[in-house]
Amino acid sequence: MRGRRLGGALAALTLVGGLAGTVLVAAPASAHDYVVSTTPKTGSTADAAVPKVEVTFDDVVLDPQHDGSTTVLQVTDAAGKHFETSCPTVSGRDISVPTALGAAGAYTVTWRIVSADGHPVSGTFGFAYRPPSGTTSAAGQAAAPCGGSTAKAGAAADSASGSSSVSPGVVIGIVGVVVLLAAVVVVLLTRRARRSLDA
Template sequence: MRTPRIRTRFNALAGGLAAVGVVVLLTIGSGGAASAHDALESSSPAAGDSLTTDPGSVTLTFSDELLTLGDDTGGFAIQVVDSDGLHYESGCVTIEGSTVGTPIALGVASGYVVSWQVVSSDGHSTSGQYEFDYEPTTLDGAHDGLTNPPVCGEAWAGEPDGTPTPTPEAGAPAPIATASTPVPTVDSADVSETTDAPSPASASVVPWPVAVLLGVVGLGVIAAIVVLVLRRSRGGGYGAQ
């Protein structure tokens, strides 16, 4: 009788099919975990704030510790521009764990856009922006913005003579905007984030579309083997008449 042998072969192949399915799910799951970037959890000033006094700095806090290489802050930047596209940040950034900040010196009453770029704990570069309003009760002490993004240690709105800021950090931040680029208008309470391509350290992760394709191919191969075995078992092999 061939029934026990057929059943044994079928059970073995079914087990292999299930194993392939588990591998596919694990691969997709690992790819999804690797694509999770640190999210902006809070900021000061916050998105949609309406201020009457200059806060003197912008501070951003993320969901996990940011990735730095010693004192190199080349992958980090915070820029603050008004409705005319003038810059009011110092060009220097300070990073402490999951928090990054920069000194600012605001000008006249206006809507201000904060644009930021950081390196997540997973090695990916992520960026975003939000807007707040500044409505001072007096124009005394209003600073003149710069047309171009300032370089850390050089002249900026708060230090026109180029005197270094009290807390400069080594390394100039990577530019994330230019004077010729219009400042985008966003809803006052809206915060948007984007992510760049993964760094070389995370490039070895299999993209989930490739994992799905490999899983489908594997399932097709196993299904073909199942059909072939059943036909041979019922017909007594290739040589059966």
């Protein structure tokens, strides 16, 4: 009987340990920044000038070098030409870049940031441009005007994320949950053992 109870306790504690491991793995992943809004809106059609493209995230965007070098925000047409006119800027939860669009058509925005948890996050979205008749169209550029590239910024972002880790507060919280669950398991097993003895 005692061996059976010990086996049950070990199984329960193993379950608690597995749950804790799952939480530890999921915690940093779930902390990645995600897009909450874009200007222009994703999938929309802009029928007026678009002086800038902006992406807003749910949490702050990190700028470890304080120069935007770990952030990418590029605006390209179907031919791959660039229509951002400068480097992106980071301000809290927002990244933006000035633009001068070309002819009417589809445009793709490619972004990459260092998330608040220190990890690189990237994505794309598209919008259509239908300017009024007579609007001046920019010629676009074959290369990104910022002088960097997605790969270069990505390498910088990866370097910045290399030293990141789960915050102490998260670790303490997870440990607390594990201890609490273990205590509950011990109490339940103790009660069950007492009932068996009384019977």
